[in-house]
Amino acid sequence: MSLRDRLQKGISEGMLCVAMSIGLRTGLLKVLLEHHESISLEQLAEEAGCKPRYVEEWLGVMTSSGVVEIEPTSQTYSLKPDYRREIGDDPYKNSYVVFSAFFQLAVGASALVQDAFKQHGPLGTSYSDYPEFSDLMDLLRATTCTEESIRKMVDTAPGLRVKLESGVQVCELGAGKGHQSMLMAKMYPKSTFLVTDISEEAVHKGQKIAEKQKLTNTKWKVLDASDVPRSMDDKFEVIFLLDSLHDIPQASQSLRCCKNALVKDGHLVIMDPDMESGHSRNSGTYSTLIYGFSMLHCLPVSLGVPGSQGLGAAWGKDKMKLFCTEAGLRVILCKSTGDGYVMLVCSK
Numbered sequence: 477m478s479l480r481d482r483l484q485k486g487i488s489e490g491m492l493c494v495a496m497s498i499g500l501r502t503g504l505l506k507v508l509l510e511h512h513e514s515i516s517l518e519q520l521a522e523e524a525g526c527k528p529r530y531v532e533e534w535l536g537v538m539t540s541s542g543v544v545e546i547e548p549t550s551q552t553y554s555l556k557p558d559y560r561r562e563i564g565d566d567p568y569k570n571s572y573v574v575f576s577a578f579f580q581l582a583v584g585a586s587a588l589v590q591d592a593f594k595q596h597g598p599l600g601t602s603y604s605d606y607p608e609f610s611d612l613m614d615l616l617r618a619t620t621c622t623e624e625s626i627r628k629m630v631d632t633a634p635g636l637r638v639k640l641e642s643g644v645q646v647c648e649l650g651a652g653k654g655h656q657s658m659l660m661a662k663m664y665p666k667s668t669f670l671v672t673d674i675s676e677e678a679v680h681k682g683q684k685i686a687e688k689q690k691l692t693n694t695k696w697k698v699l700d701a702s703d704v705p706r707s708m709d710d711k712f713e714v715i716f717l718l719d720s721l722h723d724i725p726q727a728s729q730s731l732r733c734c735k736n737a738l739v740k741d742g743h744l745v746i747m748d749p750d751m752e753s754g755h756s757r758n759s760g761t762y763s764t765l766i767y768g769f770s771m772l773h774c775l776p777v778s779l780g781v782p783g784s785q786g787l788g789a790a791w792g793k794d795k796m797k798l799f800c801t802e803a804g805l806r807v808i809l810c811k812s813t814g815d816g817y818v819m820l821v822c823s824k
């Protein structure tokens with residue numbers, strides 16, 4: 477396919493992604509899902525609380541791309557049955573619909589990122605340039621992270637399940653709103669989970685959810701993962717860094733902190749995108765997606781902090797292993813999970 481054709485196809489599909497995200501965030505998708513019969517533009521706009529003229533253009537994207545069908549005589553609209561089935565009852569529960577919202581968020585900051593590319597431009601971006609980042613991240617986790625996926629992760633790390641079931645001190649660094657820690661807190665009630673992130677907003681929102689769910693075995697703390705106090709030395713049997721290490725500007729320092737905070741033979745479990753280290757060893761759709769999100773979000777938020785190591789989401793497993801070893805950790809396991817992540821288990 478020529479570059480022209482690829483770009484035309486890409487721009488068209490990109491427009492669909494943004495339209496999906498707008499449909500998710502405005503409630504248009506929800507209204508379409510609620511109506512099994514086709515509905516008029518006016519009804520759709522009214523029920524979603526939107527202006528009809530905008531909805532008309534949105535439907536243009538959705539019908540021309542074949543996601544929404546139009547009944548030609550009545551000029552009414554419905555989701556294509558295959559897609560309706562695929563999305564399910566709630567569009568917020570479909571990972572790729574939520575991912576479209578991430579796409580919109582990342583692309584929305586692209587002009588700022590572009591400025592940061594330039595020699596005399598800013599260092600990078602900040603999380604505030606991506607409004608609602610932690611909420612979207614949490615929604616995405618809710619679509620992919622289940623008791624089954626946690627069990628799979630825990631069972632992959634030798635000896636981890638026995639520890640968590642017996643009741644140990646656990647810490648998650650860079651946890652966002654802590655979806656995964658909260659799930660583990662429910663599954664392993666004898667263990668206590670200290671859930672931390674550098675974002676005050678994410679930690680406070682997560683804590684409120686945990687309080688509502690009466691998760692008394694979670695504790696919450698705003699914490700820079702590369703500035704863990706020495707009072708936490710030898711405190712934790714298990715530390716998790718789930719999809720966060722590449723975002724931490726001082727990742728090496730953070731790994732040294734993990735080593736200090738772990739008890740002897742404790743587990744450090746790291747999950748990061750399943751990439752190889754080096755351009756020549758990555759190709760295809762998934763790699764482009766990870767490099768793209770990294771270019772527009774992960775790398776610039778990291779580089780925005782002076783002195784950052786700027787790893788980016790695509791730094792790859794060889795570099796991950798090297799960084800862990802250099803921090804004085806023993807790498808026990810490095811395994812692809814089969815769903816886009818690589819899991820590294822280290823001990824001290």
Ligand SMILES: C[S@@+](CC[C@H](N)C(=O)[O-])C[C@H]1O[C@@H](n2cnc3c(N)ncnc32)[C@H](O)[C@@H]1O
Pocket residue numbers: 610613614617649650651652653655672673674675678699700701702717718719720723724725726
């Ligand atoms: C990609 S998100 C992952 C969040 C969560 N672990 C998950 O998987 O849903 C990366 C997280 O790292 C956090 N983060 C970035 N730099 C950090 C630092 N220095 N210390 C602690 N957390 C940090 C961000 O606030 C963000 O919540």
